[in-house]
Amino acid sequence: MKLKEFAKQLGLSPTTVSRALSGYPEVSEVTRARVVQEAVRLGYRPNVNAVRLKTGRVGAIGVVMGRAGEFHFAEFMAGMAERLVTEDTDILVIPMADPEYDAEMQLYRRLAESQRVDAIIVHSPRPNDQRIALLHELGMPFLVHGRSDIEVPHPWLDIDxxxxxxxxxxxxxxxxxxxxxxxxxxxxxxxxxxxxxxxxxxxxxxxxxxxxxxxxxxxxxxxxxxxxxxxxxxxxxxxxxxxxxxxxxxxxxxxxxxxxxxxxxxxxxxxxxxxxxxxxxxxxxxxxxxxxxxSMRAAGTRCADLVLQLLAGRSPLEIHELWPVELILRESTGPVRALQT
Amino acid sequence: MKLKEFAKQLGLSPTTVSRALSGYPEVSEVTRARVVQEAVRLGYRPNVNAVRLKTGRVGAIGVVMGRAGEFHFAEFMAGMAERLVTEDTDILVIPMADPEYDAEMQLYRRLAESQRVDAIIVHSPRPNDQRIALLHELGMPFLVHGRSDIEVPHPWLDIDxxxxxxxxxxxxxxxxxxxxxxxxxxxxxxxxxxxxxxxxxxxxxxxxxxxxxxxxxxxxxxxxxxxxxxxxxxxxxxxxxxxxxxxxxxxxxxxxxxxxxxxxxxxxxxxxxxxxxxxxxxxxxxxxxxxxxxSMRAAGTRCADLVLQLLAGRSPLEIHELWPVELILRESTGPVRALQT
DNA sequence: GACCAAATTGAAATCGATTTGGTTATGAAA
DNA sequence: TTTCATAACCAAATCGATTTCAATTTGGTC
Known part of the structure; x- marks a missing residue:
C-alpha cells in the first residue's frame, strides 16, 4: 500500500497523512489518531527507501568487521542491539576485504560516501589512525570504540x-x-x-x-x-x-x-x-x-547510545568516555612462592 | 555529484550514463569506457537509496540476532562476509527485541515488508517454525540455516x-x-x-x-x-x-x-x-x-553464496544442503575403565 | 459583520536514480 | 534513390515518500 492510495482511502492528502505519521504539530489530534489507527488497520508503512532518499536519513549504523571474526565482536553487537531495538535503527555489518591499508581506507571512503549508514563505529583504532582523519574530513558522523592519538578531534568511548x-x-x-x-x-x-x-x-x-x-x-x-x-x-x-x-x-x-x-x-x-x-x-x-x-556488551550498548546522541545533534567534541576497569582478585593470583633456580 | 551533473560534464544524457555504468548493451564500448573512467576520476557514485527506490533491489541480506549474542554468531557472520566482500552486498543485523513469540513474528513481518533487505537468513529454526511459513507467504526470499519439519517448502543448509x-x-x-x-x-x-x-x-x-x-x-x-x-x-x-x-x-x-x-x-x-x-x-x-x-564459518560462506544464487533466480525448491560432520577422535575418549561402585 | 491570527489542510516540487518508448544517424539491401 | 534494420543515444515518466508554500477554515476581537 502506497501513501497516495492510503491517503485517498482516508479522504486526506498525502501531505497530511505523512505529517500525521511523522508527528508534525500542525495536524489536529483527531486526524492524527485516525491516521495512525487506520495505518495499523490497513497495514500501511512508508517505503523505507523512499524515505531515505527524500530525507537523507537512513536509520542504520555501520560497523566494519575484520576477517578475524573475533569473539568480542558478537558481544559488542549484542550490546548495540540491546539499545537499538527500541529505536528504528539497524546495524550494518560491512565486511572488510583486505587487511591491506589502502583497501581499508577505500572501504571507509565508499562507506561514508554511499549514504548507506548515518554513522560509523570504528573499532580497534591505531595511534595515528587515518580512518579517523578520513571520516572527519568527509564529515561523516562516527564514534571510535577505543582511542587514537591522532590530532583530529574524535568522539570516543574507551576503557582505561x-x-x-x-x-x-x-x-x-x-x-x-x-x-x-x-x-x-x-x-x-x-x-x-x-x-x-x-x-x-x-x-x-x-x-x-x-x-x-x-x-x-x-x-x-x-x-x-x-x-x-x-x-x-x-x-x-x-x-x-x-x-x-x-x-x-x-x-x-x-x-x-x-x-x-x-x-x-x-x-x-x-x-x-x-x-x-x-x-x-x-x-x-x-x-x-x-x-x-x-563488559563488552555494556560498551556496545553505550556506543549505540552515543551514536544516537551524535545523530541527534550532540557535539562530537564533548564525547569522550573513559571507563574505569575493575580489578577482581580471585585464586589465580598469589604471593610468589619460592625462588626457582 | 549527481547523475545529472555528471552526465552534463560528459556531454551525455543521464540515460546513457546510467546504462553505461550498469552494463547495458546498447551503449558503445568507446562511450562506456569513457564514462567508467570519468566516473572514477570525478568520483561519481550513484546514490544507493535512489537506486534502491527505483529498482526495488537493496543489496543487503538480513540476519536476525537474538539477545543471547552467541559466540557462533560472529563466526557465521565472518563466513558470510568472506563471500559477500566481493559482491556489493551488505549484512543487516536486526536486533530481536523479545524472545516472545508474537513479537518475533511481528519483527519478521516488518522486516520482510519494509524492503530493507533482499533476503533473510533464518537461524535456529524450530520443528514447526512459523517464521518460515510467514516468509514463504510473504514471498520474501529466505534461507534457513538449519531445517524445519514444517510442511512449507524452504531452502536450507544444515549439518547432519x-x-x-x-x-x-x-x-x-x-x-x-x-x-x-x-x-x-x-x-x-x-x-x-x-x-x-x-x-x-x-x-x-x-x-x-x-x-x-x-x-x-x-x-x-x-x-x-x-x-x-x-x-x-x-x-x-x-x-x-x-x-x-x-x-x-x-x-x-x-x-x-x-x-x-x-x-x-x-x-x-x-x-x-x-x-x-x-x-x-x-x-x-x-x-x-x-x-x-x-566449520561454522564455512557454513556462513556457503549460506551467503546460496542466498546470492536465490536472488539470481535459482529455485528455492532445489536448495537443500546437508553437510556431513566429521568425527575426530582425540584423547578425551577412551575405553570404559572400571565399574564405579 | 468585518477583520485578523491561528489552526488545519493540500498542490506541487523535490530527492536521484532507472527505464520505457522514442529519435537520430549509419550503412546495407532492394 | 528509397527502404529498413541496427546502433547509439535521449526526453520524460517513474519509484514513493517529504516538505515548501499557499489555501482554507476556525474562532476570537472590535
Whole structure:
C-alpha cells in the first residue's frame, strides 16, 4: 500500500497523512489518531527507501568487521542491539576485504560516501589512525570504540586499559613477583599500546627493569596463549606471573602451566582481561581467574547510545568516555612462592 | 555529484550514463569506457537509496540476532562476509527485541515488508517454525540455516546433527560405555531435536535404555556444562561418558570432572561438537577433545553464496544442503575403565 | 459583520536514480 | 534513390515518500 492510495482511502492528502505519521504539530489530534489507527488497520508503512532518499536519513549504523571474526565482536553487537531495538535503527555489518591499508581506507571512503549508514563505529583504532582523519574530513558522523592519538578531534568511548594493566601489574609486584610476563594483543592497536604502557609504568614505578623477553603480542587465542606462556616458562629465568589480554589467552596460559606441572595461583600467577562473556566466566575457571574486567556488551550498548546522541545533534567534541576497569582478585593470583633456580 | 551533473560534464544524457555504468548493451564500448573512467576520476557514485527506490533491489541480506549474542554468531557472520566482500552486498543485523513469540513474528513481518533487505537468513529454526511459513507467504526470499519439519517448502543448509551425534554416541558405546550423558542445546530448536534423536537412536540400536536422568538441555556455556556434568557425576549411577553440544560446554565438563578427581579420557570420556573457532581449538585442550566437527564459518560462506544464487533466480525448491560432520577422535575418549561402585 | 491570527489542510516540487518508448544517424539491401 | 534494420543515444515518466508554500477554515476581537 502506497501513501497516495492510503491517503485517498482516508479522504486526506498525502501531505497530511505523512505529517500525521511523522508527528508534525500542525495536524489536529483527531486526524492524527485516525491516521495512525487506520495505518495499523490497513497495514500501511512508508517505503523505507523512499524515505531515505527524500530525507537523507537512513536509520542504520555501520560497523566494519575484520576477517578475524573475533569473539568480542558478537558481544559488542549484542550490546548495540540491546539499545537499538527500541529505536528504528539497524546495524550494518560491512565486511572488510583486505587487511591491506589502502583497501581499508577505500572501504571507509565508499562507506561514508554511499549514504548507506548515518554513522560509523570504528573499532580497534591505531595511534595515528587515518580512518579517523578520513571520516572527519568527509564529515561523516562516527564514534571510535577505543582511542587514537591522532590530532583530529574524535568522539570516543574507551576503557582505561593503561590503568587496568598498571593496577594488575602493580598488584603482582606487591605480591612479590619480579618476573612478570605480558601477553598483549596484536601490535598496532592503541589499546595494545596502552596496555603496554600500563605494564611498563608499573614496573618502572617500582624501579624494575622491563625484560623484552617477557613480552609477546598476538591474536587473542588459546593457541597463542599456550605457545607464548610455554616458551616463557621454558626460559632460563621464567616468569612467575602473567598479565594477559583475554580470557582465551588465559586458557592457553593455564594449559601451559599445567603441562609443566606448575600450580596456578601459587607457582604461577595469572591476571587476564575479561570482557564478560555469558559463555565463559572467569569466576568459573579452575582456579578462578583474577581479572581486569569491563563488559563488552555494556560498551556496545553505550556506543549505540552515543551514536544516537551524535545523530541527534550532540557535539562530537564533548564525547569522550573513559571507563574505569575493575580489578577482581580471585585464586589465580598469589604471593610468589619460592625462588626457582 | 549527481547523475545529472555528471552526465552534463560528459556531454551525455543521464540515460546513457546510467546504462553505461550498469552494463547495458546498447551503449558503445568507446562511450562506456569513457564514462567508467570519468566516473572514477570525478568520483561519481550513484546514490544507493535512489537506486534502491527505483529498482526495488537493496543489496543487503538480513540476519536476525537474538539477545543471547552467541559466540557462533560472529563466526557465521565472518563466513558470510568472506563471500559477500566481493559482491556489493551488505549484512543487516536486526536486533530481536523479545524472545516472545508474537513479537518475533511481528519483527519478521516488518522486516520482510519494509524492503530493507533482499533476503533473510533464518537461524535456529524450530520443528514447526512459523517464521518460515510467514516468509514463504510473504514471498520474501529466505534461507534457513538449519531445517524445519514444517510442511512449507524452504531452502536450507544444515549439518547432519543427527548422524554426527549418532556416530559419537555409537563410538562411545563401542568403547564399552553404558551410561552416556547428553548435554544438548536449548530445547525447541530443530538441531537440538536432531541431536537428541541421534543420541537415542544410537542407544536403541544397541538395545540400550535411554535414561532421562542423563539428558540436559540449555545454553552453550561453560557454566551449564559444569553444572550439568557435576550433577550427573554425583548421581548414584554416574555416567562414564558425555556427548556435549559445544566447546564451551566441554570446558565445563572438563572442570566438573577434574573437580571430582576424575581423569578425562580414562575415567570419563567426552565428545563435544566443535564449530571450529580460531580462538579455541579442540586439539589444544588438555587432554585434546574428541569432537564432531563442522566449520561454522564455512557454513556462513556457503549460506551467503546460496542466498546470492536465490536472488539470481535459482529455485528455492532445489536448495537443500546437508553437510556431513566429521568425527575426530582425540584423547578425551577412551575405553570404559572400571565399574564405579 | 468585518477583520485578523491561528489552526488545519493540500498542490506541487523535490530527492536521484532507472527505464520505457522514442529519435537520430549509419550503412546495407532492394 | 528509397527502404529498413541496427546502433547509439535521449526526453520524460517513474519509484514513493517529504516538505515548501499557499489555501482554507476556525474562532476570537472590535
Amino acid at each position: 586499559n593503561e590503568g587496568a594493566v598498571r593496577r594488575a601489574t602493580s598488584h603482582l609486584i606487591d605480591l612479590g613477583h619480579t618476573r612478570i610476563a605480558m601477553i598483549n594483543g596484536r601490535q598496532g592497536a592503541t589499546y595494545a599500546l596502552h596496555r603496554d604502557i600500563g605494564y611498563r609504568s608499573a614496573l618502572q614505578s617500582y624501579g624494575m627493569e622491563v625484560d623484552p623477553q617477557l613480552i609477546a603480542n598476538g591474536n587473542f587465542t588459546d593457541e597463542l596463549g599456550f605457545r607464548f606462556a610455554r616458551s616463557f616458562l621454558e626460559q632460563p629465568k621464567p616468569p612467575t606471573a602473567f598479565v594477559a589480554g583475554s580470557m582465551m589467552t588465559a586458557l592457553g596460559i593455564y594449559r601451559a602451566a599445567r603441562s609443566l606441572g606448575l600450580q596456578i595461583g601459587s607457582d604461577v600467577s595469572v591476571i587476564a582481561h575479561d570482557d564478560v562473556f555469558p559463555y565463559l566466566t572467569a569466576d568459573n575457571m579452575v582456579p578462578s581467574l583474577s581479572a581486569t574486567r569491563s | 546433527n543427527e548422524g554426527a551425534v549418532r556416530r559419537a554416541t555409537s563410538h562411545l558405546i563401542d568403547l564399552g560405555h553404558t551410561r552416556i550423558a547428553m548435554i544438548n542445546g536449548r530445547q525447541g530448536a530443530t538441531y537440538a531435536l536432531h541431536r537428541d534423536i541421534g543420541y537415542r537412536s544410537a542407544l536403541q540400536s544397541y538395545g540400550m535404555e535411554v535414561d532421562p536422568q542423563l539428558i540436559a538441555n540449555g545454553n552453550f556455556t561453560d557454566e551449564l556444562g559444569f553444572r550439568f556434568a557435576r550433577s550427573f557425576l554425583e548421581q548414584p549411577k554416574p555416567p562414564t561418558a558425555f556427548v556435549a553440544g559445544s566447546m564451551m560446554t566441554a570446558l565445563g565438563i572438563y572442570r566438573a570432572a577434574r573437580s571430582l578427581g576424575l581423569q578425562i579420557g580414562s575415567d570419563v570420556s567426552v565428545i563435544a561438537h566443535d564449530d571450529v573457532f580460531p580462538y579455541l581449538t579442540a586439539d589444544n585442550m588438555v587432554p585434546s577433545l574428541s569432537a564432531t566437527r563442522s
